[in-house]
Amino acid sequence: MKRFLIGAAVVAICLLGLRYAVYYGGFYLDLHPEASIEVNVRTDGKNILVRNEKGEFEKFIVRGVDLPSSIAGHFATDYAVDEDTWLRWFGMIQDMGANTVRAYTIYDDSFYNAFYEFNKNNNTPLYLLQGLQVSDYANSSGNDAYGAEFYAALKEDSIDIIDVLHGRKNIFLNRMKGSGIYRKDVSDWVLGYVVGNEWEPGTIAYTDNNAKRPSSYSGTYFQTVDDSTVFEAMLAKIMDEMVIYESSKYKVQKLMSFQNDPENDPFVYEPLYARQLGKFSHVNAEHLIPTEQLKSGYFAAYRLFEFCPDFSEYLVQDQDPGFKAMLDGLDKETYCQGYTQLLSEYHTMPVVITSYGFSSSRGTDTEKGPLTEKEQGRRLAEVYNEIVESGCSGALIASWQDEWGRRTWNTSYAVDIQNTDLWHDIQTDGQGYGLLSFEPGETESICCVDGDIAEWTEEDRVLEQDGISLSAKYDERCLYLLIGQEGLSRDSELYIPLDITTKSGSMKSDSHGLKFERGADFLLCIHGEDKSRLLVQARYESLRENYQLQITGEDPFVYFPDTDADSFLPIRMILQNHKLVAEDVSDDELLASKRYDTFETGRLVYGNGNPSDSTYNSLADFCYGENIVEVRLPWALLNFSNPSVMAVHDDYYENYGVEWFRIKEIWLGAGTAGQKEPIAMEALRLKGWGDKPVFHERLKQSYDIVKESWEK
Incomplete structure (x- = not known):
C-alpha cells in the first residue's frame, strides 16, 4: 500500500509537472514532423486569400477596426472589459460591415472566450489580426532592440500568443498584458500576426548602428537580403521562430507581418528635410524575404497618419528603380497625398493599413480644427475607399471605442496623467477616435445642450x-x-x-x-x-x-x-x-x-x-x-x-x-x-x-455613416 501511495504521488507530481510545462512553459513534442501544414489564409501576389466554406480560396479585403482593451473608468492595461461586453461589441462591429478586428497585444481570456462564442456557429465570422507590442519603456529606453525588456519580452509574447490562440495556455501576473486560463481555440479565425505597434525611431537607429549585433538572418521561413539592417534581422528572427513554433506544434500557418509607419518607412528624404522631419530610421518589408517553406504568406502593415504634407516633394527621386515614375503617378488629391498608393506600388506583397482614424473630440492639435461625428464618419468612409482604390488590401479604423485614458501631447501638461481614465476630457484629441462613445450617466446624460429645460x-x-x-x-x-x-x-x-x-x-x-x-x-x-x-x-x-x-x-x-x-x-x-x-x-x-x-x-x-x-x-x-x-x-x-x-x-x-x-x-x-x-x-x-465614474454606451453618428458605406 505504501509503495502504491508513493507511486501514485510520483505519477501525480509528474502529471502536474507535465501540465505546468505544457500550459505555462509551452513544452511540446512534435510526434508527426512530416505532417502537412494546414493553411486557411494565404497571399497571392498583392492579394490576401481566405478559404471559404467550399474549401476554395477567395480574395479578402480587410474591413475592420482596432479594438483596444479599454473601457471608461479604466486604462487599457487594466483589461476591465468583460466577456459579455466583448460579445456585444463583436455583434455591433459585424453589423457595421466589418470582417476583421485587431488586438494590440495579449488580452485577458475574456476576449478570446467571447471571440470563440461569437464565431463558433457564425457562417460569416469575424477574423482577428493579433498584435504584439513591447512596453513604452522598452521602446523608448536607452537600450537597443536586443535589450532584455525589448527582444526577450517580444520573443516570450510571440510564443505565448500562439498558445493563447490555440487554447493551450495559462498566464498569471502578466505585467501590462492580459492574463487568464486560455482554453478556447480561436485559431481558425486568425488572419495573422502583426509584430509591434509603434516603433520608436531612435531605438531603431541605435539598434542599426550597433556593430555587435547581426545585420542578417537566414532561417527556415524568413531570411534577409544583403543590405538589410540589424533591426530588420531581429524582426526576421522573431517572425521565423513564430512560424517554426506554430508549424511544428499545431501544424498550421498564419500570415505574418510587422508594424510600420511613415516615420520608419523605407522611403528616403532629401537630407535637409529628413533632419527637419526627424526621419533617420528605415525599416523595409522588402528586406525580409519569405522562403518557399512559408505556405501562408507575408504582408506589409502600416499605421497611417499625416506625417509630412506634400511629402513626395521632399523624397529622393531615384532611390529605387522606377521610384520616380511612382511619384509622378501619385493621386495627390487623396488623404496623405497618395501615400497609400505609393506603398501599394512600392511593395511586392499585400499592404494593409492597420490603423487610421479621425477624432470627434472638441479639442484638436491641427489647424483644420475639430470634426463633428458626421464629419468623422464621412472622412473614415472616404479614406477607406481611397485606401482600397489605391491598391491596398484593406484597412482598420482606429478605433472601435473612445478611450478616456488616452493622452495627447498638447493637453498632457494640463491634466493629472495618472487619472485620465476617470473622466472624459473632450479637450484631448486622443480620446475621441472611437465609433462608440462612453457617455456620462447610467442610462442617459444629465444634460443635453438643446435649449430644452426639461x-x-x-x-x-x-x-x-x-x-x-x-x-x-x-x-x-x-x-x-x-x-x-x-x-x-x-x-x-x-x-x-x-x-x-x-x-x-x-x-x-x-x-x-x-x-x-x-x-x-x-x-x-x-x-x-x-x-x-x-x-x-x-x-x-x-x-x-x-x-x-x-x-x-x-x-x-x-x-x-x-x-x-x-x-x-x-x-x-x-x-x-x-x-x-x-x-x-x-x-x-x-x-x-x-x-x-x-x-x-x-x-x-x-x-x-x-x-x-x-x-x-x-x-x-x-x-x-x-x-x-x-x-x-x-x-x-x-x-x-x-x-x-x-x-x-x-x-x-x-x-x-x-x-x-x-x-x-x-x-x-x-x-x-x-x-x-x-x-x-x-x-x-x-x-x-x-x-x-458612471457611464453608458452610445454609437456615434460616424458608426452609421461607416456602416452605410461598407454595406454598399
Whole structure:
C-alpha cells in the first residue's frame, strides 16, 4: 500500500509537472514532423486569400477596426472589459460591415472566450489580426532592440500568443498584458500576426548602428537580403521562430507581418528635410524575404497618419528603380497625398493599413480644427475607399471605442496623467477616435445642450437676481449652465464670471466694463451664435506659461501677469508644426518657421447637442431656447486637472508649471452688458465621483455613416 501511495504521488507530481510545462512553459513534442501544414489564409501576389466554406480560396479585403482593451473608468492595461461586453461589441462591429478586428497585444481570456462564442456557429465570422507590442519603456529606453525588456519580452509574447490562440495556455501576473486560463481555440479565425505597434525611431537607429549585433538572418521561413539592417534581422528572427513554433506544434500557418509607419518607412528624404522631419530610421518589408517553406504568406502593415504634407516633394527621386515614375503617378488629391498608393506600388506583397482614424473630440492639435461625428464618419468612409482604390488590401479604423485614458501631447501638461481614465476630457484629441462613445450617466446624460429645460429642476438653481436666473450641474465630462432671462434673444449679451481658484482672479474686466463680487478666473460671454466664447484671466492662462516660448519666442517668466490682472484673454490650444524650410531662407524666416500656431478652443460652437435629435451637432457648446440658453463647459477648459476629485491648477508662476490642488466649490454669477453694480456671485458646491465614474454606451453618428458605406 505504501509503495502504491508513493507511486501514485510520483505519477501525480509528474502529471502536474507535465501540465505546468505544457500550459505555462509551452513544452511540446512534435510526434508527426512530416505532417502537412494546414493553411486557411494565404497571399497571392498583392492579394490576401481566405478559404471559404467550399474549401476554395477567395480574395479578402480587410474591413475592420482596432479594438483596444479599454473601457471608461479604466486604462487599457487594466483589461476591465468583460466577456459579455466583448460579445456585444463583436455583434455591433459585424453589423457595421466589418470582417476583421485587431488586438494590440495579449488580452485577458475574456476576449478570446467571447471571440470563440461569437464565431463558433457564425457562417460569416469575424477574423482577428493579433498584435504584439513591447512596453513604452522598452521602446523608448536607452537600450537597443536586443535589450532584455525589448527582444526577450517580444520573443516570450510571440510564443505565448500562439498558445493563447490555440487554447493551450495559462498566464498569471502578466505585467501590462492580459492574463487568464486560455482554453478556447480561436485559431481558425486568425488572419495573422502583426509584430509591434509603434516603433520608436531612435531605438531603431541605435539598434542599426550597433556593430555587435547581426545585420542578417537566414532561417527556415524568413531570411534577409544583403543590405538589410540589424533591426530588420531581429524582426526576421522573431517572425521565423513564430512560424517554426506554430508549424511544428499545431501544424498550421498564419500570415505574418510587422508594424510600420511613415516615420520608419523605407522611403528616403532629401537630407535637409529628413533632419527637419526627424526621419533617420528605415525599416523595409522588402528586406525580409519569405522562403518557399512559408505556405501562408507575408504582408506589409502600416499605421497611417499625416506625417509630412506634400511629402513626395521632399523624397529622393531615384532611390529605387522606377521610384520616380511612382511619384509622378501619385493621386495627390487623396488623404496623405497618395501615400497609400505609393506603398501599394512600392511593395511586392499585400499592404494593409492597420490603423487610421479621425477624432470627434472638441479639442484638436491641427489647424483644420475639430470634426463633428458626421464629419468623422464621412472622412473614415472616404479614406477607406481611397485606401482600397489605391491598391491596398484593406484597412482598420482606429478605433472601435473612445478611450478616456488616452493622452495627447498638447493637453498632457494640463491634466493629472495618472487619472485620465476617470473622466472624459473632450479637450484631448486622443480620446475621441472611437465609433462608440462612453457617455456620462447610467442610462442617459444629465444634460443635453438643446435649449430644452426639461432636465433642469429647482435644486439646480444657483442664483436668481435682477431678472436673471442661473442653474448649474455637472458630470464626468462637463459643467452645465442654464441661464434664464425674460426676453432673452440672440442679440442679448450675458456675462457669467467663474471663480475657480483663490490663488488669482480679477474683480473687474475693464474691456467689458464689468465688476465682480469675487475675483473671477473665467468670463463666459454669451452673445449670439457667432460671438460667444469663454475667456480666461491673464494670470490663469495655462498656455502662456507652458508654451509661450514655442509660440512667440518670449520667456513667460521674464514678465508675467499679476494675480489680479484685469485682462481676460481668449483660450487657445497649441497646434502641430509641420513647416519645412529650404536652404536659402533668411534667419528671420527660419525663426518664424519654428513658431507654433494656436487654435481658439474657448470659442463656443452653437447647435443642438442632443444625440437623439435629427439636427444633432456633437460639437455644440450652447443652444438657445425660449428665454433661456444652455451651455456646456468642458472641465479642462476651466483648468481642472482631475475633476474626479475636483483638482484644479495652482498658480503657474509660483510653481513653475502645472501643479494642482483640490477645491470644494466654484463661484458663479450672471450679469448683462452695461451693468453698473458688481455682478453678484454664489457658490456651487462640488463633490467628485472618485474612481467610480458612471457611464453608458452610445454609437456615434460616424458608426452609421461607416456602416452605410461598407454595406454598399
